[in-house]
Amino acid sequence: MDPIAAAQALSEIGYLLRQNEKERFRAKAFSVAAWSIALQRPDVESLQRTESLTQIEGVGEGIARVLSDFVQTGQSRYLNRLREQMRQPARDDESELNFDDYQGDVHSHTNWSDGRATMLEMAQGAQALGYSYLGITDHSPRITVVHGLNAERLVAQAREMAEVQKQVDGVTLLQGIEVDILEDGALDLPDAVLEILDVVIASPHVKLRQEPAAMTERMLRAASHPHVDVIGHPTGRRPGSREGASYDFEAVFKEAAKHGTALEIDCDPARMDLSPEMARLAFECGCNFVVDADAHAPAEFAYVPMALWMGRRAGIPRERILNFRSVDELTMAFQ
Ligand SMILES: [Zn+2]
Numbered sequence: 001m002d003p004i005a006a007a008q009a010l011s012e013i014g015y016l017l018r019q020n021e022k023e024r025f026r027a028k029a030f031s032v033a034a035w036s037i038a039l040q041r042p043d044v045e046s047l048q049r050t051e052s053l054t055q056i057e058g059v060g061e062g063i064a065r066v067l068s069d070f071v072q073t074g075q076s077r078y079l080n081r082l083r084e085q086m087r088q089p090a091r092d093d094e095s096e097l098n099f100d101d102y103q104g105d106v107h108s109h110t111n112w113s114d115g116r117a118t119m120l121e122m123a124q125g126a127q128a129l130g131y132s133y134l135g136i137t138d139h140s141p142r143i144t145v146v147h148g149l150n151a152e153r154l155v156a157q158a159r160e161m162a163e164v165q166k167q168v169d170g171v172t173l174l175q176g177i178e179v180d181i182l183e184d185g186a187l188d189l190p191d192a193v194l195e196i197l198d199v200v201i202a203s204p205h206v207k208l209r210q211e212p213a214a215m216t217e218r219m220l221r222a223a224s225h226p227h228v229d230v231i232g233h234p235t236g237r238r239p240g241s242r243e244g245a246s247y248d249f250e251a252v253f254k255e256a257a258k259h260g261t262a263l264e265i266d267c268d269p270a271r272m273d274l275s276p277e278m279a280r281l282a283f284e285c286g287c288n289f290v291v292d293a294d295a296h297a298p299a300e301f302a303y304v305p306m307a308l309w310m311g312r313r314a315g316i317p318r319e320r321i322l323n324f325r326s327v328d329e330l331t332m333a334f335q
């Protein structure tokens, strides 16, 4: 039994529980257990045999019972029951996505903005996972609380990146930005700055409850911007606590597909946005995707293996997910 499969089952349970506000704490416990397994990759079979699954950090008696069922049968009755209750049954057209083929993450933060680790620590974290690239995408100036980066600080960051690059063999560092989509759909940095970056992720962070027609215009403008490579966490929702933006999703996804702008599946358990249903719609609209951890510390890279089930559930084939491409193919797609 691959521990990542177990982590994904627990992650999906956490996701389903999160849809119900009353289950917030239980949801979080399942997500934490999934994260811990994705991070440490314990031998779940031998722990199950010796009835010691609770030795895994974050796994209490209740979660151990669910996990034990999954390890023994490859199925979780609890998960199946939740899927039924939430009317999200398993589909028969899920795709095959294997974390072993995942090449790198393009959305991560460092202590240049609100990350909790240095660029070197993040790069080493990516290296430890065998990634061949890592996008460093700190916030833009508008997000003042996290000290977002303006043009001047991006230049300074590029200098640090050149130094860090020398210390991490095998991982290509990509300099990017997570640029804020302003209320009218303009971006929080001038085109001349965006143009020189390797990765531009445009994300909605504020005024998410804008009236749908205005929100649609705002997102259409961002999706068609020539320098935008990815729309980050496209609704901004936080399941169980914040609903997220509502707009004409189909129109925006079609616009993104037309302009080669990828949509992000953000694997942070607090976000999990796009949801599998919405990702499915975007897939049908012709979009490409990135599946990212949005990591703010190296340990958070493990969000991707635990939440890869979302892309699988949405039926997205690996050809449509840019993280399964080599660094050369990726940067070509981002040109
Ligand atoms: Zn963001």
Ligand SMILES: [Zn+2]
Residues within 6 Å of the ligand: 107, 108, 109, 178, 294
């Ligand atoms: Zn982010």
